[in-house]
Amino acid sequence: MKAACRTLYDRPYDFEEDAVTDAPYDAAAEFDRQVQRLVELGYPKLAGTAEDDFRDLVAPLRAAAVTGTAGLPAPTAARVPFLLVVTRDLIPVEERLPLTTLTGKRKPGFLDRHYADGDLARFDPIKELEVPAGPAYLLFDVDRGEETLNLPPSSAMESITGQGRLPLTIDEGIAFVTLHPAALEKNKCFSLVGFT
Secondary structure: OOOOEEEOEOOOOOHHHHOOOOOOOOHHHHHHHHHHHHHHOOHHHHOOOOHHHHHHHHOOHHHHHHHHOOOOOOOOOOEEEEEEEEOOOOOOHHHHHHHOOOOOOOOOOOOOOOOOOOHHHHOOEOHHHOOOOOOEEEEEEEEOOHHHOOOOHHHHHHHHHHOOEOOOOHHHHHHHHHHOHHHOOOOOOOOOOOEO
């Protein structure tokens, strides 16, 4: 698989806003951690593949993760340098959602009661996002967008794009919460407005 990537920001990473350490960020170790987390959650089985084949599928993205995040600080609850995003082309959204949990909790993620079973499959990323095709890709400079708290989706989208940023898709939001559960905190939810 060719290294497919998407950058969430059209500007450099803002260290002043959120830096917690001056220690260099080890993207290779973080990539390995993210892959291991997906393996432990059963992603290979959900994808109908062996663990080694799953690892081989995403392995080409490792070098791009290292290159794309060179010198960045470690993640915080609100912002991470990159995510390994598994798409619905590999595993349906409804099968990944129950594997999400809040930090320190066991209760699985669930679909909002306003959506019927199968509804998420009809939501596609908006064309402006240019989401890479395929089973997995990297997303760089991911932020949960605390400045959009309590805003309706249309206002959140206006705020996000007004800052030269792009919104998250459903696949990216699931990746964020799956790989960094601390990103979802009480009163710190984020909108996934990058779909139609």
